[in-house]
Amino acid sequence: MSNTALQNLIDQPYKHGFVTDIESETTPKGLSEETIRLISRKKNEPEWLLEFRLTAYRHWLTMAEPKWPNVTYPKIDFQDISYYSAPKPKKKLASMDDVDPELRRTFEKLGVPLHEQKVLAGVAVDVIFDSVSVTTTYKKKLAEVGVIFCSISEAVHDHPDLVRRYLGSVVPTSDNFYAALNSAVFTDGSFCYIPKGVHCPMELSTYFRINTQDSGQFERTLIVAEEGSHVSYLEGCTAPQFDTNQLHAAVVELVALDNAEIKYSTVQNWYAGDENGRGGIYNFVTKRGLCKGVASKISWTQVETGSAITWKYPSCVLLGDDSVGEFYSVALTNHMQQADTGTKMIHVGRNTRSRIISKGISAGKSNNSYRGLVKIGPKADRARNFSQCDSMLIGDACGAHTFPYIQVQNNGATVEHEASTSKIGEDQLFYFAQRGIGPEEAVSMIINGFVKEVFTQLPMEFAVEATKLLGLKLEGSVG
Amino acid sequence: MTESAAKSYAAALLPGTLPAGPNAWLNRLRAAALERANALAVPTTRDEDWRFTDLSPLYKTAYQPATFPTEMPREAIERLFVPEATSRLVYVDGHYVPEMSMTGDDGISVGTVVDSVRGAPGIAEGHIARLVGVEQDPFAAVNTAYLQHGAVVAVPRDHQASRPVQLLFVSTQPERASYPRVLVVVERGAELSFIEDYVSLAGGAYFVNGVTEIAVGENASVRHVRVQRDSEQSFHIATCGVSLARDARYASQNICFGARISRLSHNVRQEGEGTDCKLDGLALVAGRQLADTHSSIDHAQPNGRSRQLHKCIVDGAAHAVFNGRIVVRRGAQRTDSAQSSRNLLLTGKAHVDTKPQLEILADDVKCAHGATVGQLDPDHVFYLRSRGLSEAAARNLLTYAFAAEIVDRIPIASLRERLEELVTRRTQAKV
Numbered sequence: 001m002s003n004t005a006l007q008n009l010i011d012q013p014y015k016h017g018f019v020t021d022i023e024s025e026t027t028p029k030g031l032s033e034e035t036i037r038l039i040s041r042k043k044n045e046p047e048w049l050l051e052f053r054l055t056a057y058r059h060w061l062t063m064a065e066p067k068w069p070n071v072t073y074p075k076i077d078f079q080d081i082s083y084y085s086a087p088k089p090k091k092k093l094a095s096m097d098d099v100d101p102e103l104r105r106t107f108e109k110l111g112v113p114l115h116e117q118k119v120l121a122g123v124a125v126d127v128i129f130d131s132v133s134v135t136t137t138y139k140k141k142l143a144e145v146g147v148i149f150c151s152i153s154e155a156v157h158d159h160p161d162l163v164r165r166y167l168g169s170v171v172p173t174s175d176n177f178y179a180a181l182n183s184a185v186f187t188d189g190s191f192c193y194i195p196k197g198v199h200c201p202m203e204l205s206t207y208f209r210i211n212t213q214d215s216g217q218f219e220r221t222l223i224v225a226e227e228g229s230h231v232s233y234l235e236g237c238t239a240p241q242f243d244t245n246q247l248h249a250a251v252v253e254l255v256a257l258d259n260a261e262i263k264y265s266t267v268q269n270w271y272a273g274d275e276n277g278r279g280g281i282y283n284f285v286t287k288r289g290l291c292k293g294v295a296s297k298i299s300w301t302q303v304e305t306g307s308a309i310t311w312k313y314p315s316c317v318l319l320g321d322d323s324v325g326e327f328y329s330v331a332l333t334n335h336m337q338q339a340d341t342g343t344k345m346i347h348v349g350r351n352t353r354s355r356i357i358s359k360g361i362s363a364g365k366s367n368n369s370y371r372g373l374v375k376i377g378p379k380a381d382r383a384r385n386f387s388q389c390d391s392m393l394i395g396d397a398c399g400a401h402t403f404p405y406i407q408v409q410n411n412g413a414t415v416e417h418e419a420s421t422s423k424i425g426e427d428q429l430f431y432f433a434q435r436g437i438g439p440e441e442a443v444s445m446i447i448n449g450f451v452k453e454v455f456t457q458l459p460m461e462f463a464v465e466a467t468k469l470l471g472l473k474l475e476g477s478v479g
Numbered sequence: 480m481t482e483s484a485a486k487s488y489a490a491a492l493l494p495g496t497l498p499a500g501p502n503a504w505l506n507r508l509r510a511a512a513l514e515r516a517n518a519l520a521v522p523t524t525r526d527e528d529w530r531f532t533d534l535s536p537l538y539k540t541a542y543q544p545a546t547f548p549t550e551m552p553r554e555a556i557e558r559l560f561v562p563e564a565t566s567r568l569v570y571v572d573g574h575y576v577p578e579m580s581m582t583g584d585d586g587i588s589v590g591t592v593v594d595s596v597r598g599a600p601g602i603a604e605g606h607i608a609r610l611v612g613v614e615q616d617p618f619a620a621v622n623t624a625y626l627q628h629g630a631v632v633a634v635p636r637d638h639q640a641s642r643p644v645q646l647l648f649v650s651t652q653p654e655r656a657s658y659p660r661v662l663v664v665v666e667r668g669a670e671l672s673f674i675e676d677y678v679s680l681a682g683g684a685y686f687v688n689g690v691t692e693i694a695v696g697e698n699a700s701v702r703h704v705r706v707q708r709d710s711e712q713s714f715h716i717a718t719c720g721v722s723l724a725r726d727a728r729y730a731s732q733n734i735c736f737g738a739r740i741s742r743l744s745h746n747v748r749q750e751g752e753g754t755d756c757k758l759d760g761l762a763l764v765a766g767r768q769l770a771d772t773h774s775s776i777d778h779a780q781p782n783g784r785s786r787q788l789h790k791c792i793v794d795g796a797a798h799a800v801f802n803g804r805i806v807v808r809r810g811a812q813r814t815d816s817a818q819s820s821r822n823l824l825l826t827g828k829a830h831v832d833t834k835p836q837l838e839i840l841a842d843d844v845k846c847a848h849g850a851t852v853g854q855l856d857p858d859h860v861f862y863l864r865s866r867g868l869s870e871a872a873a874r875n876l877l878t879y880a881f882a883a884e885i886v887d888r889i890p891i892a893s894l895r896e897r898l899e900e901l902v903t904r905r906t907q908a909k910v
Binding site: 068378415 | 527531809810812822824825826827828829830831832833834835836837838839840841842843844845846847848849850851852853854
């Protein structure tokens, strides 16, 4: 078959490529202490946060860009990026009707249920449009149970103690090159706090969208789950079609205290560049969760289909005894896309458990790498890890790579890793054909079967979106 | 270690000038290697390939080459002979000992690099330093700069050698360095089994820096057994490069017991279609030993097949490292590759770093790898105890069985029995 048919399946043009014509206030390009002071001033930030940013910036100056990922791209000129871009402030928004109609139309095209749909969908959406949080819904309902869900800039003003206590506690400002950069220049993001014993009544969701050309986005997300609480957080991304590369270097920090559980799901479909690899987002993200308390649990689920380059390793530090870390990932690359993604499971506490399920699909001339670390510390007695990393190759010009690092310093631990690489077999397609199912449908069914283990982990709304997304990327072969 | 210190270490191992030998080509090769060795910095843990293996204990001493031993421990060496072998080359402290070596009348050409090998002229010149280059690797460069009497084994076309060849490298002097070198060339349709055996007779800290090159011709077959039982204070760094022509077969067992720090880089390149490669490894370390095995199987042509099983048994506060890289190049369709890394940690201080690695650039392939790290299964121990074995006996038996899977694959009976004994001794915990 029909590598051609397959190719048609995955050659879908980017459907969310449009630019919203909205006036935005953008700082001049370039990065210096002055830029950072300007961002801080514009956001009316307290002194300690400015210090935090400057410390990060000064450390960043001493760091070198990482070269080890299995990706190639032209050198990024960090002075050629504007670090702050906000939609022009109009007036304080009293209701949804006050939201810029142009902006509303954009979200409608993307299908964000910002209006009545939000009630039906039961989702509170903290909409990030470029870098400033425009509106936050469902705040009241969440406030009734004591959940704080707002933009991080608001949190800095309204809950300074919490932010100060946890910001940078999981990903320190000096952690890595891009995390340091983010710490210096982050403009907005989400903050979420679940008080003790509260089971968050709804799925929390942020809709990211990069809009202004050439403005890198530096979101900062911080989620804190107090003892015995539970939260499920959704993050979804799309971006308009631009020709110059856009840098995205977000930092996400999760903290789970005793018996708390955080489930973090991502569907990422940013602009991946065209067939020849022109344009597309550089997605260099640091995501890390700290299972600080006993029997706490952090679960990452990601569906990565976009971006020219994806470079991210959502990780879990299993500090508390009996804590659990999970990572479920589907990464689809096509054309010239490059993905170097995976996870780190750092077992520190006793009886800690982790599970890694990673499914990579490569097509076109893309390269898809799984890079993971499972580290069992000397005190992590009876720690347990299971990893499975499967790759599927479509076409003979793509690559699938696996780099699992396993470091064990405790003989009471059990670590298992397995990986396989395969393609869609002629015999599988033949079997479908004799049951009257055409090759396109068969391929789509096989791929859906391949990723099923991960998709079942997604929350309902996201599972629908993700299936649609893969369908979108695979559609067009019929006829 | 600072960069300048890393740079000067390789130079400190080298002689200032090279005595000119009788072969012009060899003099040229050695001069080029000397130049590279002087220019290259030795690796540190900042290099990805050496991340888990810290060589700074080695870098404290610039070991100088051993002189020819004044007293030859003949009897002890003879006890190491494998009776099946009809051809044997013996090296003591890096020096070729012709009176203990023998060349059987079995059609195999055996000799040293500097002397022309009987029946196979030009073989060394044509093949040496082709599979293990000196450009990037400072240790290989130092080894090549010292190259003189390296072992050469050549099997002519369609000759099936029935008896194995033994290459024995014995260390007797502490505080010295030796540079073993092996070249094996097996021509089209020929077959060979050979043993590379590294043994310490006197103990102590010394440095073995070896290079082995194996060229397997079209439809030829090589069985390679490598045993490293150097002293527990020594350093053993070796590179083994293998090339496989069309339909060639290569199977190896690499057994590692010794050295304070050992490192084997085993690189197999499938240069023709339809090749078959089997790599088996066993590292059995205790105390404060570190055993590092880096392997690479490069499928450059279609229809290749490879199987790899690497096992580590780590006792005491020892440390085992495994990095197994499998590359399937563009166009190497229908490659079938499987790799497994299995690790047994016997104590709470033992520690292992393993990284099975797949790099796949072709789509019609079957590749899988797996890794496990754990201790003895308590259910297995319980089962044996229910049959009346003591806890210690049960554990010893299970540890032995774990190792035996590799040792049992050694095709030479007397060597296999000796190694079984050695494994038994090493897996008997104090009762």
